[in-house]
Amino acid sequence: MTTTAEEPTTTSTPLRAGVIGLGWAGQQHMEAYSNLPGVELVAIAGMEDGPRATLGTKYGVTRLYRDWKDLVADGDLDVVSVAVPTFLHAPIAVGALEAGIHVLSEKPIARTAVEAQAMVDAAHSSGRVLEVAFNHRRRGDIEALKAAIDAGQIGRPYHGRATWLRREGIPALGSWFTNREMAGGGPLIDIGVHVLDYAMFLFGEPRVTAVSAVTHSELGSRGRGGASADKQDVGSAYEVEDLASLLLRLEGGGSLVLETSWAAYRPAGDEFGITLYGTEGGADLRVVDYAPAGELTIFTGDGESTADVHVAADPGRGHTAVVETFLEHVSDEPNWSRYDGSVALERARIIDAAYESAARGAEVRLDAEPGDAGTATTNSLTASKGA
Incomplete structure (x- = not known):
């Protein structure tokens, strides 16, 4: 009922x-x-x-x-x-x-x-x-890295580089994916949102104060980097970026570089991951072609000697874990108001600011009063989500 x-x-x-x-x-x-x-x-x-x-x-x-x-x-x-x-x-x-x-x-x-x-x-x-x-934050390697950070193994993370890069991975040329109005953007909003989410999760959810971004559309616009659409064909021209690069300034002085592409001249296949630099160590996670568990290394030492550790992680439970947590929250009636999509809304605000920054050719702040020059707003940004 x-x-x-x-x-x-x-x-x-x-x-x-x-x-x-x-x-x-x-x-x-x-x-x-x-x-x-x-x-x-x-x-x-x-x-x-x-x-x-x-x-x-x-x-x-x-x-x-x-x-x-x-x-x-x-x-x-x-x-x-x-x-x-x-x-x-x-x-x-x-x-x-x-x-x-x-x-x-x-x-x-x-x-x-x-x-x-x-x-x-x-x-x-x-x-x-x-x-x-x-x-993706429910992958076993991401969860293992988060556990290492929470245990203090790398100290306080202060800078990171998070990526998801493809050689030829435009979902389908001519489909809704490549239509600006239907998709909202290209790889940044599609696979880049995963990268943004797991990076912010690993950093401990600091507030993003400013975004500087560039986008490029060099391959998809020439019919390269993906197969033509079949059943998903909407007859669309290639209207979105095929590569985006962002610099995020984080509250407290931290920083994050995020790079994502559907198509670029680079090694074949898909590769995603993150490199973190902390006050007491660092970490590197690299996942190639959707491997169930990626290569995770924790870097530590006292400056004179190193003590690097390769971490073996379980595959994780992906969507099963996501759905399971959702059902647990639905069963937690007193706290329904806490489970309101706010985290995903914040991801959307950052992506809006990135597309706005790319269109303006200037940094966009998220910490000033709405309407200030150079400040991200939440209206009429769709028009800037192209190349």
Whole structure:
């Protein structure tokens, strides 16, 4: 039975879950809901008739919808996962929250901070949980590095370089991914948001005070760096960046360089990770081609001798852990107001500022009064999210 703000969720019966979106990400949510205790996958929505029917059969789900609005309107859901193109995140999440359903959205939270704020506001007004799936921070190597930092092994991190780089990894030329209005941007908002999230998580969530960024569109605009779209084709020209580089100034004096690309002349494959410099040591994590566990090294010593340690990390549980935590938060009714998507909103504000900085050719501050010259605002930034 669907709950409302006046009818709290109870955990005496399994939570009833729906998933909107039939692609890889949506299937990760379906798998988690099907395997975790205390929840039952009861509804699936997506535009593609064949995959929808196939997934319904696989997971034993009979409530299959082409339109997400029908899934929400039919009621009887406690939680829903939103795993669709970015331009649909805000309208679906707001609609579900207003219907009294807790929402777990895929990353990024939305195309802009304006849309993200609308989602957070809807969570507040409905009294429901809103969370965003940052599954990379749930990798075993990221969690092992976080544990080392929290244990004081590298002291206080003061500078980092976080990356996700691809040789030829534009998701699909001509698809919604390369359409500025539909995607909100290129690799920065797509895979770069993961890098931003795990870097800020490792740093301990300091406030970003300023952003200086550059973006480049040199390969995708010439049809290089990715295959042409098939079923995702929307006939779009290449309207976004294929490489972005950022310098973030952090409260307390720290700094972070973030670099991300869908396509660049570099070693083949995907590579992501982070290098951290701390007051008592350092760390380097490198993951090549989605290896379940990356190469993690902790650097320590007293200046005369070194004591470097290679850390073996478990693969981690990815989306399963994300969904599990979401369900735990849904079951924690007294603290629902804490789980409101604010972390993801802050990521959106930083990305907005980065695109604005790239468009202006100047640093954008996030710590001055709204409207000041050189200060990031949360309106009308979409137009700057191109090359």
